[in-house]
Amino acid sequence: MDFTGSKTKLESSLWEDRFSQEQYDILRRCSDAGSSKEWILYRRKNRKLPILLEGANFEELDLSKIDLKNAHLKDASLCRCTLKQTMFMNANLRNTKFDGADISGAKFTAADIENTRFTSVLATGVDFTFAQLKHADFHEANVA
Numbered sequence: 697m698d699f700t701g702s703k704t705k706l707e708s709s710l711w712e713d714r715f716s717q718e719q720y721d722i723l724r725r726c727s728d729a730g731s732s733k734e735w736i737l738y739r740r741k742n743r744k745l746p747i748l749l750e751g752a753n754f755e756e757l758d759l760s761k762i763d764l765k766n767a768h769l770k771d772a773s774l775c776r777c778t779l780k781q782t783m784f785m786n787a788n789l790r791n792t793k794f795d796g797a798d799i800s801g802a803k804f805t806a807a808d809i810e811n812t813r814f815t816s817v818l819a820t821g822v823d824f825t826f827a828q829l830k831h832a833d834f835h836e837a838n839v840a
Contacts, residue, residue, distance in 0.1 A: 714750035714768060723749075727757035735762055 719738075726735050747767035755773050760780040767787045774794050781801040788808050795815040799822055806826040813833045820840060 714748050714770075715752065716745075716748045719747060720749060720752050723754065723759060723762065724757065726762065727754075727759060730758065732760075732762050739763065 722734055722738050726732050747764060747769075749767060749769050749772055751771045752769065753773045754777055756776045757774075758778040759774075759782055760778050761782060762779075763783045764787055765783050765785045767784065769784075769792055770788050770790045772789075772792045774792060774797055776796040777794070777798070779794075779797055779799045779802050781803075782799070783803050784807050785803055785805040786807060787804075789804075789812050790808055791811045792809070793813045794817050795813055796817065797814075798818040799814070800818055800820045801822065802819075803823045804827045805823055807824075808828045809824075809832050810828050810830045811832070814837050815833060816836045816838075817834075818838050819834075820838070822839070
């Protein structure tokens with residue numbers, strides 16, 4: 697899925713500054729394989745590259761134990777995803793949707809989750825220490 701499809705050259709250039717098709721494709725393959733190995737290898741080789749996934753649609757994927765520290769996931773959809781023990785520390789998750797996701801054991805330490813929806817999530821053992829929770833929606837979330 698290419699998110700830069702029908703944009704002007706200037707719009708495409710601006711969009712590419714916030715979205716990496718390569719990173720998106722790697723994470724989808726990790727979900728399909730049920731393993732984070734490819735992502736780990738990619739991040740080892742590209743430590744200094746920012747994780748740019750603004751507006752990405754990851755609905756219903758399994759991204760458990762994926763390291764998304766400092767990721768730019770603003771306006772992304774992670775609805776109905778399995779995100780057990782996923783690391784979102786210092787991530788930009790503004791306006792992101794996690795509706796129906798399993799975020800058990802995930803770490804959102806110091807993440808920006810302003811206006812983020814966590815409707816009906818399973819959220820046992822989640823760490824929101826120092827996270828910016830302004831207007832975050834936890835309607836019907838199971839945080840037991």
